[in-house]
Amino acid sequence: MPSGTNHYVKLGVPRDATPEEIRSAYFEAARRMHPDANPDPDAQELFIQIQDAYEVLSNPEKRAQYETILPPPDITPPQISQTIQFSRSCLPRLMEAQLIYVLVELTSIPDPTVNIAPPLNLCLVLDCSTSMQGPRMDMVKSNAIQLLRQMKPQDTISIVTFSDRAEVLIPATRVSDLSRMEGRINQLQTGGGTEIYHGLETGLAQIHRNLSGSFINHMIMLTDGRTYGDEEACLQLAEQAASLGVGISGLGIGHEWNDVFLDKLASSGGGSSMYISAPKELHKFLEQKYNNLGRVYAEQVTLDFQSDENVELRCVFRLQPEAAPLPVTSPIRVGNIQQFNSLSLLMEFKVQNITDRMKEIHLAEGRIKMEIPIRTIPTARIHLSLSRPVVWNAEPEPPPRTIIQALSRLTLYRLQEKAREEVAEGNIAKATRHLHYLATHLLSQGERELAHTVLVEADHIQQNHQFSKEGDKRIKYGTRALMLPPGLESKRP
């Protein structure tokens, strides 16, 4: 057996993999390598090896025996430091519901096993419907070309365009013949409706051609319209993409697109949506996206945990990078950790009645899984434990400043969500009241421009009983951008 090759490597699982992980890794590999599906002559040999590996590892006795002949595991833990802050040090024994906030910060520290950034496997999915005609399309073209010029030799790129149907403009390739590619982009025509599903499906197929754990696999979807009827299908596809390790970012131009849908689409894989109010802002966002992806240390970071019965996770918000709400499920895909950077999450837990027998409340116990693309065995994990002791009488204590700060911003974001819901329900009086509160807080925090936007919008709602055409998005993405920690404000739209 050559050094470094063993049953674990063959299946691509870590040494401490659970039986479940081994099983799913086997099924995945077997499907890919099955002689019926894979005509490659080497595949048959690999297929047999995978089966051998699975036979040993799936059997606890055989696995234990196999462990004894293997050299001691050479597991380099992921170079991530974990900082956890709670809004209170202990939970009072209350016979009513109570809230506790947790700020989890995962920071990448220099990793001796990783010294270069992983290559990208990127697909641009571009909306070419009729509404994109004119300055928008021109801007998209010039930015796509700029992106191509930035790509490193080891990166692969594909470009897919869609309207009523999807077309592959540039099949997945390394950037070699730049002038020919530019020519193809410049020939882009607009016309037709917006059917996002076709675009996503074709884009995913292009990514799939070079799909690899050692790449950052990502799709950037740019649209200016609403997709009709295929939203469910899109979300399912996004889920499938996420399980393959393909991230999705959504960029919305103008006011027609559906931000709620795009948020859902992107967040299922830990990505986010962004709002581009003017075509000239596109450059900034694409550049930011490209830079962020190029600096990834760990991707597909996933929180997999269990909570006590009386604990409910009410809300998770990613503050950094790319502030965005995340779905409240377990496991939660929370996005990427960039080199020498942090991923911070603010979590809100609701704890129901604490009975006399409970000494400690487990808010979340489990693991943080992640893929470090540049390593031979990319899968890595660290322990996650969020627990608080229970006491009879809790002394009032000031919560950590960082939590207060993060939450004060999150409260503003929620006020605007509330107002949006109320407008949708037709409760105009309440919505304007909440917008006025929001404006007051924004003013006190020195956000004069955004406060002004909110006040104008409140007036508009009072008169027209609905948001103005871009008002809701401007406020939503404006308040969201506030959550970025100080120093990153320049990224604000």
Add this chain to the structure above:
Amino acid sequence: MILCPNCQHHEISGSLFCSDCGAQLVFTERLSTQAIYRTQSDILSRDQKKASNANLPNPPSSAIDAIVSLHVIDNGEILPLAGRTEFTLGRVAEGQPILPDVDLSLYEAYSQGVSRLHAVLKIQAKGVVIMDLGSSNGTRVNGQKIMPNVDYPINHGDVFALGKLKIQMLIRRSS
């Protein structure tokens, strides 16, 4: 349960911010209005008329269309007031739901003992009045402490103090 002091909304125990009005429900550091040394003039003035300054020549009799400004005595800055008939005076602090119309935090309001919502100036047909809003360190007009929540007339040239921050009232009839 927690009751939001600002809007009376019910919040779950452990909440840090009101979900209805966004007011902060806990304080990170106890930054209350600073207490300052009390002086003789803290005895409340019962006689309102004594408060006015009779020495200044010809204060305008009608203030309806008067131009009102504040003269911050410490640094000589003049703050013109325009656009409405009532102005709350105070200082802006973090997490404060209701903001004063005139923010005095630039003039070391905190160390001078100005409350966040200290007093209100009302420009009425008969003239300008000042009312203390129950501030921690009180308001004085020409050195006499005034009762909280009661209107006191104030004339051109009068000096009032919010805590220790002295401000002169300037009222000029617009031509």
